[in-house]
Amino acid sequence: xxxxxxxxxxSFILLASAVMVVTSxxxxxxxxxxILAFVNAAVxxxxxxxxxxxxxxxxxxxxxxxxxxxxxxxxxxxDFAALKEGFQRYAPVGALVALVLFGELFLVVSGWSxxxxxxxxxxxxxPDNLTNTxxxxxxxxxxxxxxxxxxxxxxxxxxxxxxxxxxxxxxRSLHQKLSAQHARTPEQTLRLVRxxxxxxVSVPASEKEAT
Amino acid sequence: MIATLQAFFQTDLGIVVLxxxxxxxxxxxxxxxxxxLTWFERKVMGAIQLRKGPNVVGPFGLAQPFADAIKMLFKExxxxxxADRVLFTLAPMLTFGLAIVAWAVxxxxxxxxxxxxNVGILxxxxxxxxxxxxxIIAGWASNSKYAxxxxxxxxxxxxxxxxxxGFVIVTVLVCVxxxxxxxxxxxQRHIWFAIPLFPLFVIFFISGLAETNRAxxxxxxxxxxxxxxxxxxxxxxSFALFFLGEYANMIxxxxxxxxxxxxxxxxxxxxxxGGVLWFLLKVLLCLFVFVWVRATLPRLRxxxxxxxxxxxxxxxxxVYLVAVAGVLEYLGWLPNx
Numbered sequence: 271x272x273x274x275x276x277x278x279x280x281s282f283i284l285l286a287s288a289v290m291v292v293t294s295x296x297x298x299x300x301x302x303x304x305i306l307a308f309v310n311a312a313v314x315x316x317x318x319x320x321x322x323x324x325x326x327x328x329x330x331x332x333x334x335x336x337x338x339x340x341x342x343x344x345x346x347x348x349d350f351a352a353l354k355e356g357f358q359r360y361a362p363v364g365a366l367v368a369l370v371l372f373g374e375l376f377l378v379v380s381g382w383s384x385x386x387x388x389x390x391x392x393x394x395x396x397p398d399n400l401t402n403t404x405x406x407x408x409x410x411x412x413x414x415x416x417x418x419x420x421x422x423x424x425x426x427x428x429x430x431x432x433x434x435x436x437x438x439x440x441x442r443s444l445h446q447k448l449s450a451q452h453a454r455t456p457e458q459t460l461r462l463v464r465x466x467x468x469x470x471v472s473v474p475a476s477e478k479e480a481t
Numbered sequence: 482m483i484a485t486l487q488a489f490f491q492t493d494l495g496i497v498v499l500x501x502x503x504x505x506x507x508x509x510x511x512x513x514x515x516x517x518l519t520w521f522e523r524k525v526m527g528a529i530q531l532r533k534g535p536n537v538v539g540p541f542g543l544a545q546p547f548a549d550a551i552k553m554l555f556k557e558x559x560x561x562x563x564a565d566r567v568l569f570t571l572a573p574m575l576t577f578g579l580a581i582v583a584w585a586v587x588x589x590x591x592x593x594x595x596x597x598x599n600v601g602i603l604x605x606x607x608x609x610x611x612x613x614x615x616x617i618i619a620g621w622a623s624n625s626k627y628a629x630x631x632x633x634x635x636x637x638x639x640x641x642x643x644x645x646x647g648f649v650i651v652t653v654l655v656c657v658x659x660x661x662x663x664x665x666x667x668x669q670r671h672i673w674f675a676i677p678l679f680p681l682f683v684i685f686f687i688s689g690l691a692e693t694n695r696a697x698x699x700x701x702x703x704x705x706x707x708x709x710x711x712x713x714x715x716x717x718x719s720f721a722l723f724f725l726g727e728y729a730n731m732i733x734x735x736x737x738x739x740x741x742x743x744x745x746x747x748x749x750x751x752x753x754x755g756g757v758l759w760f761l762l763k764v765l766l767c768l769f770v771f772v773w774v775r776a777t778l779p780r781l782r783x784x785x786x787x788x789x790x791x792x793x794x795x796x797x798x799x800v801y802l803v804a805v806a807g808v809l810e811y812l813g814w815l816p817n818x
Binding site: 272298302305321322325326328329332333334337338340341344401402403446 | 493568598599600603604606607610611613614617618621629633636640643659660784
């Protein structure tokens with residue numbers, strides 16, 4: 271009873287904040303509503319008994335991905351009046367795309383069939399003596415190991431791609447070499463001289479380079 | 482009488498009432514602890530710097546936190562022009578609320594945590610990673626350059642140090658074989674993890690300093706460059722909430738260190754029983770180190786801070802995790818969950 275009420279409560283917030291993501295005028299508000307939607311999705315996972323997935327969703331999406339997203343949106347100075355200008359003209363195209371997508375979804379869902387044993391198996395998602403996390407780990411690292419490794423490789427490639435795209439070799443950047451600084455001794459850098467009055471000190475060219 | 486009470490606490494309503502009472506029993510000492518942590522910090526810093534610290538209000542200055550609280554309450558709350566009012570008021574509440582909410586899973590004694598959930602450590606990690614939102618929202622909603630710069634700095638810092646913190650936690654989990662905080666403490670019956678995993682213990686504590694934006698990582702509020710960072714525009718009670726949130730987070734990180742590395746409520750002396758007092762003592766010890774570090778070390782430069790997080794801590798923790806897992810596998814000591 272309480273679980274059912276909680277489910278409807280959190281689903282309502284989830285859907286409402288999802289609508290707000292699309293409709294809010296301020297992009298920062300939109301991202302914050304997106305975060306609220308993520309949190310509510312995590313709560314729904316929790317209600318379904320998938321505690322590991324719930325907290326991983328909160329940590330990865332809310333704690334890391336959305337923070338970067340929020341950064342970008344806050345730094346951008348988007349002129350929304352200009353963005354909304356062409357709305358009237360492009361609305362029919364958008365509606366057409368939406369219609370096609372809806373039709374595809376309808377075709378897929380109406381022809382949906384499940385395996386004979388699936389509904390029964392779904393009632394007992396985890397073995398009795400295992401926690402949710404352990405059960406998930408057992409599946410991922412045994413039956414689905416190749417798929418799991420493959421998705422890891424995809425992420426690795428994406429990471430390398432991001433580094434290649436953003437890394438520039440700055441020829442003139444000022445790097446601090448800590449090891450070189452620590453290895454210096456006073457003898458290398460300091461020379462005490464007693465200059466003649468009116469003559470001054472002339473520094474040899476070799477010493478000028480050494481700094 | 483007792484029988485009826487027991488029967489009542491078995492019902493749905495009774496469980497709700499009982500949980501609320503438990504939360505109250507934890508929150509009241511916690512909030513008093515937060516208030517007195519400010520006093521403790523000023524006293525310890527005073528002693529380190531050969532001063533007296535607060536000593537006017539009440540005996541030994543013990544009423545100082547209340548004097549400060551009353552002062553904060555009666556000041557005017559100012560909202561800057563051009564600020565996003567809703568988010569501006571929401572941010573300090575979020576910061577303080579998240580610092581408090583994390584305590585739901587901390588076991589102060591055997592099975593004394595309010596919620597003894599299977600993925601307790603993930604819950605803690607999730608809540609502490611949410612803490613960054615309070616800061617970003619405060620910085621953005623203030624509509625001020627200094628606040629925004631401070632928020633960007635501190636958010637980047639928190640996200641960076643969270644990564645190595647996560648790897649430290651995973652290494653501890655590999656040794657325990659469970660994500661339940663109660664089990665993590667019980668796994669340290671024979672030896673505290675601070676001893677075999679000493680480097681990780683140090684890294685976790687330093688990351689905790691960075692995560693709470695404390696000295697020497699308090700660039701978010703570097704007063705010589707960006708006034709007071711993300712909360713420049715805040716005054717009165719909303720400022721106090723940020724301030725108390727920072728101290729509550731310090732206690733939380735100390736409690737996490739205690740649970741993960743210092744054996745929680747377990748007694749260090751073999752013939753004495755474990756209990757809440759041991760837990761408090763260890764948390765106090767960590768808090769003392771927090772204050773000690775603040776009074777001793779100068780602030781890091783921003784590039785040094787980032788270099789330490791990404792180029793030193795991240796590789797060390799990553800290699801250490803693989804090494805620990807390898808050694809445990811080789812010796813056959815991996816716990817079976």
